[in-house]
Amino acid sequence: MESELSFIFCSIFFSFTLLFCLFSLMIFLLRLKFGCGCEICRAFLNSSWSKEFDNICDWYTHLLRKSTTGTIHIHVLGNTITVNPANVEHILKTRFDNYPKGKPFSVILGDLLGKGIFNVDGDSWKFQRKMASLELGSVSIRLYAFELVKVEIQTRLIPLLSSFSRNGDVLDLQDVFRRFSFDNICKFSFGIDPGCLNLSLPISKLAVAFDVASKLSAERALTVSPIVWKAKKLLNLGSEKQLKEAIKMVDQLAEGMINHRRKMGFANKNDLLSRFMGTIDDDKYLRDIVISFLLAGRDTIASGLTSFFWLLSQHSEVESAIRDELDRVMGPSQELESFESMRELHYLHAALHESMRLFPPVQFDSKFAEKDDVLPDGTFVKSGTRVTYHPYAMGRMERVWGSDSLEFIPDRWLQNGRFVQENPFKYPVFQAGLRVCLGKEMALVEMKCVAVALLRRFNIRIADPVQAPRFVPGLTATIKGGLPVIVEEN
Numbered sequence: 001m002e003s004e005l006s007f008i009f010c011s012i013f014f015s016f017t018l019l020f021c022l023f024s025l026m027i028f029l030l031r032l033k034f035g036c037g038c039e040i041c042r043a044f045l046n047s048s049w050s051k052e053f054d055n056i057c058d059w060y061t062h063l064l065r066k067s068t069t070g071t072i073h074i075h076v077l078g079n080t081i082t083v084n085p086a087n088v089e090h091i092l093k094t095r096f097d098n099y100p101k102g103k104p105f106s107v108i109l110g111d112l113l114g115k116g117i118f119n120v121d122g123d124s125w126k127f128q129r130k131m132a133s134l135e136l137g138s139v140s141i142r143l144y145a146f147e148l149v150k151v152e153i154q155t156r157l158i159p160l161l162s163s164f165s166r167n168g169d170v171l172d173l174q175d176v177f178r179r180f181s182f183d184n185i186c187k188f189s190f191g192i193d194p195g196c197l198n199l200s201l202p203i204s205k206l207a208v209a210f211d212v213a214s215k216l217s218a219e220r221a222l223t224v225s226p227i228v229w230k231a232k233k234l235l236n237l238g239s240e241k242q243l244k245e246a247i248k249m250v251d252q253l254a255e256g257m258i259n260h261r262r263k264m265g266f267a268n269k270n271d272l273l274s275r276f277m278g279t280i281d282d283d284k285y286l287r288d289i290v291i292s293f294l295l296a297g298r299d300t301i302a303s304g305l306t307s308f309f310w311l312l313s314q315h316s317e318v319e320s321a322i323r324d325e326l327d328r329v330m331g332p333s334q335e336l337e338s339f340e341s342m343r344e345l346h347y348l349h350a351a352l353h354e355s356m357r358l359f360p361p362v363q364f365d366s367k368f369a370e371k372d373d374v375l376p377d378g379t380f381v382k383s384g385t386r387v388t389y390h391p392y393a394m395g396r397m398e399r400v401w402g403s404d405s406l407e408f409i410p411d412r413w414l415q416n417g418r419f420v421q422e423n424p425f426k427y428p429v430f431q432a433g434l435r436v437c438l439g440k441e442m443a444l445v446e447m448k449c450v451a452v453a454l455l456r457r458f459n460i461r462i463a464d465p466v467q468a469p470r471f472v473p474g475l476t477a478t479i480k481g482g483l484p485v486i487v488e489e490n
Contacts, residue, residue, distance in 0.1 A: 041076040045224070054470045057363050061393040069377040070399060076224060079366070079386040083394040086376040089425040091367055091387055092433035099387060102368025108220045111247050112213045115285060116292030128289060129438075135275050136438045142445075144270040146339040148187050149446050152180060153336065153453045156197040161458055163199060165487045170463050172482035173309060175201075177302040177450075182207050184446065185297035189290050190257045191271030209249035214295065216243040218475045254287045297439065299476035300361040304447055306483050307359035308352060309454075310469055311408050313462040313485075318410060322348050323455055330452070342448045350413035352447055353427070357401070358408060359469070360429045361476050363392035391429050392477075400426060459488040 040063065043049045049059040060081060063072050070084040082088065091099045100121035113119040117128040135141055157180055164171045179196035182204070186194050194204045216239050220229045232240040258273065266274035273290050280286050312319045325347045330337065343349075366388040373381045381387060398405050401412075413419055424432035430440045437443070454460065463484035470480045 038075060040072070040074060044074060044076055057390070057392045057471070060364075060390060061396050064390065064393050065397065069379060070397065071375065071377055071379045073379075077386065078384070079388055080375075080379060080381055081364070081388045081390055081393075082375065082377075082379070083390055083397050083400060084375070084377050085394075085400060085423065085426045087379070088389045088394075088428055088432065090376050091389060092425065092428065092431065092435065095373060096434050098370050098373055099367035100370065102370075102386075104226065104368055104386070105366060107226070109217050111243065112217045112250070113292050113295070114288030116288040116290075118292045118296065119288075131276065131279060132293075132438050135272065136442065141270065141275075142339055142442060145184075145188055145442050146445060146449075148184055149449050150336050152184055152187075152197065153449060156180070156183070156199075157450070158453060158457060160197060160199060160201075161454065161487050162489060165458065165489045168486075170484045171487055173460070173485045174302065174306040174479055174483040177305045178298070179207075180450070181298045181301040181305075181446075184301075185294055187271065188297065189272045189293050190254075191261065191269055191274060192257055205249060206253045209246045209253070210294065210298075212246035213243060213250055214299065214475050216240075216246065250291065251287065254291060255283065258283050258286055293439075295475065296437075297443070299474075299478075301443055301446055303359075303361035303477045304352070304356055304443075305450055306479060307361075307469065307477070308355040308447070308451065309460060309485075310462065310479075310483060311355050311358070312351075313460070313465060315408050318351055318408065319455065321410075322351060322451070326452060326456060336449055336452060339445060342445045342452075345448060345452070346414065346417060346419040347410060348448055348451060349419045349444065350410040352444060352451070353413050353419075353422075353429075354408060354410045356429045357395040357427060358406075359477060360391040360395065362429075363471070363477050364388050364390040365428075365431065389428060391427075394426070394428070457490055459490060461486050461488070 043059075049056065053059040053062065060072075064070055064081065064083050071080065071082040071087060073080045082091075101119065102121070106119050106121075109119050115124055117125060117132060120128070157176070160176065161171070176197070179201070182196050183194055186192050186206075194206060195202060196204050196207055219239060220226070223229050229240060232238055233244075236244065261269070261273055261277065266277045269275075272293055273286065276286060276289060280289070312322075325345060329344050330341075366386050369381045369383055369385045369387055372383050375381060394400050396405055404412075413422070424430070424436065430437035463486055469483075471477050472480045
């Protein structure tokens with residue numbers, strides 16, 4: 001009798017919840033239809049922008065160029081978007097306290113990232129930030145990361161490209177970089193080697209589950225209302241059912257890794273999981289922290305390298321200049337030298353920054369205003385508004401980068417042959433202010449190591465050189481259809 005009552009109660013509760021979601025969705029759709037009738041909102045709702053632009057970020061760029069302040073508002077999304085460096089500094093530094101990640105963002109990514117550093121605010125963020133800063137800033141961890149990269153390049157990346165060079169086969173360079181960075185970040189974060197870049201190019205269950213979870217989590221943010229994906233989650237339908245299954249796989253594999261490390265001991269290990277285990281006993285919290293680093297260290301590196309090599313294929317003069325610098329600085333040796341020596345490659349450093357100016361791995365980032373505010377350009381921001389700064393669009397703004405903003409010119413970063421860093425609020429590719437990326441230096445060294453190794457050994461040509469990159473929605477920029485290349489050994 002008791003079990004029957006429980007079943008009836010659960011059924012009634014589920015029915016009322018479903019009705020509430022459907023009612024809320026109906027109200028929302030009616031509000032859309034009879035509410036804001038501006039041209040931008042209509043274009044977003046009926047996707048008419050896609051007739052002219054391949055990527056929604058290109059449409060936003062177009063709108064932001066036309067704005068006198070460099071700021072627009074997408075009413076239907078409750079989203080204020082800006083490319084004004086003064087606004088970016090205001091959001092990320094001056095009024096940092098008023099622009100946290102916010103609950104809407106943490107809910108969207110909560111199932112995947114949990115309470116990891118990229119999905120929390122307040123004391124939890126401060127604790128993880130301090131802990132990560134101590135670890136990632138140490139000389140030993142940087143040397144450890146550098147050695148991991150060297151080994152992956154020497155034993156897997158170079159042999160794989162050599163194999164394709166001999167056979168004359170077309171290779172998806174984006175897939176290769178994703179495998180390369182996944183191997184590295186798994187070894188760095190968990191102390192395990194998934195072997196994704198072995199010559200057989202095996203499929204990793206963790207990599208597949210992680211890709212699906214990242215993609216579907218990002219798609220939540222693209223819905224016109226959170227009611228849509230929340231209703232699907234409640235009913236366990238479609239993409240939400242897939243997401244649940246993918247995250248379950250990620251959780252199981254992460255749990256297995258944590259249990260294995262506890263059994264084997266972690267006192268003398270250098271991977272992040274082992275280092276964090278000395279401070280944190282909560283396995284769920286450990287999982288959230290390490291999965292966040294997995295996301296940051298895998299997709300961003302792969303995205304940055306993919307765009308970089310596509311740009312080199314379009315600018316042979318830049319490729320030649322990088323090779324000249326490598327000959328001048330490194331001599332005839334093809335071996336990667338020390339972590340510190342990578343800093344002497346000023347032109348390569350500039351070329352990577354210029355590449356990410358045009359194709360940032362994270363195309364935009366959002367915060368949520370806690371209180372009413374006014375941005376430096378005079379834009380009023382109501383409490384609860386989503387506020388987005390847009391590195392992809394910023395890199396294409398004449399008002400920010402000059403009349404040659406659309407051109408790939410590494411020299412804009414050099415003075416007397418030496419790299420000079422730009423204002424981070426003009427170039428927020430690695431964020432800026434208090435949330436600036438802690439792994440920035442290690443990421444740049446990893447990318448330079450790959451560039452050095454490949455440019456000294458291979459000529460890499462795009463299979464279809466006239467095809468411009470088309471990006472698909474995601475937490476990081478991914479080229480639709482990959483980057484097919486033909487590889488020739490020097």
